[in-house]
Amino acid sequence: MPRANLSPDTVIHAARDLVDAGGADALSMSALARRLGVRTASLYGHVRDLGALRGAVQALILDELADAVDTAIDARTGPAALEALADAQREYAFARPARWSLIQQPVSPDERTTAAASRMASHLLDVVDAYGISAGQRVHAVRFVSGALAGSLALEAADAFAHRNESTDASWRHTIAALDRALDTWPSELPA
Known part of the structure; x- marks a missing residue:
């Protein structure tokens, strides 16, 4: 029987805090149980398994x-x-690097349709739609924007740009300007 002071929300928030403390790879049922001062088996009254926990934290x-x-x-x-x-996204990624890292990891097919994922996808679609990109090209434009931003953030977080004196802030502005130009001139169709 689950402990009275545990709830799914308590467990999920504690798991998020565990990610903050130890990184995305620190999330495990046993580590979470230790953090909460319960037996691992007690967690299963609140979350199905590690995959469900990871999805809920994401x-x-x-x-x-x-x-x-x-x-x-x-x-x-x-x-x-x-x-x-x-x-x-950049501000969040650098303020909460472990959390950002966790949401960059793959999720189960069931988790892709969560309301949270839909909210983020909606923002991206709204941005792309403002450029008048055709319905057949929307998914490609969204993937392009997502990939460019996530890739740039991953490289910056890994200090891959540290060997140069030029400001990473300036490079970020150039990335956004290049994305704007690409979206503004996005073709209505690409050859197969």
Whole structure:
């Protein structure tokens, strides 16, 4: 029987805190049980398994990120919305690197349709749609933007740009400007 002071929310928030303390790879049922001062078996009354726990923590983090993006974008569209979305992700990634790392990891097929993931996808689609990209090209444009931002953030977090004196902030601005130009000139169809 689960302990009275545990709930699914308590368990998920404690798991997120465990990720903050030890990184994305620190998340395990046994480590979480130790953190909460319970036996591992007690957790299974609140979460199905490690995969479900990981998915729930990712959903919690995606909700936090979507809130930050909501605030940043506000009523902006076009290039201003793209910049706000990119900057909000960058700020979150550097303020919460372990959380950012966890949401970069694959999720189970069931977790891809969570409300949190849908909120983030909606932001990306709204940004892309403001550029008038055709319905058949939307998914490719969203993947392009997501990949460029995530790749740039991963390289910066790994200090891959540290060997040069030029500002990574300036490089970030160039990345956003290049994304804007690419989206503005996105072809309606690409050859197969």
